[in-house]
Amino acid sequence: MTLTRDTAPAQDAVPAFDVAEFLAWGSDLHDQGRYEDAARAYRLILGVDRHNQEALLGHNRAVRHAVPRWHWEMLHDEERAERYDHAIRRAVTANPDALVLDIGAGSGLLAMMAARAGARGVVACEGQPSVAETAVEVVRTAGYDDTVRVVPKMSTRMTVPGDLPRRADLLVTEIVDCGLLGEGILGTIAHAREHLLAPDATIMPYRARVYAQLVESVPLHRKNHVGKLHGFDLAPFNRLSTLEYFDSRLHRHEHRTLSEPLRVFDFDFRTADASPQRTELRVRPTSAGRLHAIAFWFEMDLVPGVTLTNAPGVESHWKQAIQCLPVPPLVQPGDPVAVTALHDGRHVRFEVAPAEETA
Missing domain, CATH: 3.40.50.150 (Vaccinia Virus protein VP39)
Structure with missing residues (x-):
């Protein structure tokens, strides 16, 4: 049997082979980011030598990349x-x-x-x-x-x-992430309704809502932005910061809420598809402060009367979704903030109008 390092193993049982060559092949696949192929290569070795330490470690490293720790x-x-x-x-x-x-x-x-x-x-x-x-x-x-x-x-x-x-x-x-849509639940359920489910099938979860809240928090903003430090201006590094959300536990960071929670999206999975949506909001701040981020979360109805949420204060593995603003504006209780909530079927994000447009 002849295999090249660019060829994925077709199955987990092969004739006798050179273990050292397969170890090198698995390492190559791992370095190329082909973690599933690397895991299969190491499994081939373990099939004939289940105590091979290099193969055990290589397989585990590959699986760690392929399988997120949040499981x-x-x-x-x-x-x-x-x-x-x-x-x-x-x-x-x-x-x-x-x-x-x-x-x-x-x-x-x-x-x-x-x-x-x-x-x-x-x-x-x-x-x-x-x-x-x-x-x-x-x-x-x-x-x-x-x-x-x-x-x-x-x-x-x-x-x-x-x-x-x-x-x-x-x-x-x-199949939901901290921002609800990030694992493709809308498109996946829509496909299932069309191709895999009976017309009167029960869908669990059957509804969900996304809530958002304005937040002041220097520690949260620092998780995604940098300025002058150690005598250097590191601001160009912000080109690499995330433009969308990341997950974090809001209560673990010093913060002040600047508004009441607002419902921004409502999904009925029995009928919804992955079509993009946008919602225009006029948010009235409850106190003055610097708007560093928008925190958002979901409520998900499994069946009537049974709801799951990752709202702040709930010990959920999902945490909350945090979208930091590149330039945090000052907000005042008397001046509504124009916020646009958008999703493209898979990702929720927010746009905040410049201060002069929210007066």
């Missing part, structure tokens, strides 16, 4: 798990014969919750190869592999009846 914090988010479990039990009890589709299954937790609640058939899709492979083992270890089938692909590449025996009756998903 562990998410899995320990007890409120998230309890509310999804409650909502899933309600939905499955109402229709035990429902075929359940779990999109973005991760560890398989929500899929197994559906099986535990009595669902007779669950298909869990996961597009990240290493995560999907591990989910198969998790489901098998839990004893639900007779009910839960893991499909290692993105839901937008799934077909009926190729991957689903029929259109699903219950969709369960949690």
Whole structure:
């Protein structure tokens, strides 16, 4: 068998090979940013020498790049798990014969919750190869592999009846980031409604709202901007700062809120698509201050009466979304601030009019 360093391994079982060459190949793939291919290369080595320390470390390094660390914090988010479990039990009890589709299954937790609640058939899709492979083992270890089938692909590449025996009756998903839309929930659910779900399918979550608040916080602004330091003007480095949001726990940074929270978007996942939207707001500051950032978060309704949120003060693994302003304006209670909230179907962002335009 001849393989070049630009060729990804087609499978995890090959004839005898030179371990040193494959170690070098895996390292090359890793350096190229091809982390899944690197992980497969190292797995080939581990298939014949499961104690090879270089392969174990190389595989782990590749997986660490491919699998975000937030998975562990998410899995320990007890409120998230309890509310999804409650909502899933309600939905499955109402229709035990429902075929359940779990999109973005991760560890398989929500899929197994559906099986535990009595669902007779669950298909869990996961597009990240290493995560999907591990989910198969998790489901098998839990004893639900007779009910839960893991499909290692993105839901937008799934077909009926190729991957689903029929259109699903219950969709369960949690493909949201701190700003709600960043993992593509709008387009993913819209695609599922058209191609994978029965016309009267239950969609979980079925609604969500985005709230925003004006914030004064020098520490938060410093996470994304720099000026004169150590006798040098480092402002040109701000060309590399993020123009959109990053996640952070608001309560861990000294700050003052300069407005009441405002609802800026409302989504009904039973009908919404990924079409861009914009909302024009006139925000009345509640106190004077320097507007360094806009903090925003979501409320997400799983089923009626069961809601999840990452609002400030809630110990959610999602944290809050923070968008810093490049030039923070002064705001006054008597002068409304013109704020435009926009999303392109996947990213929420805000624009604040210059001070002279908000008077």
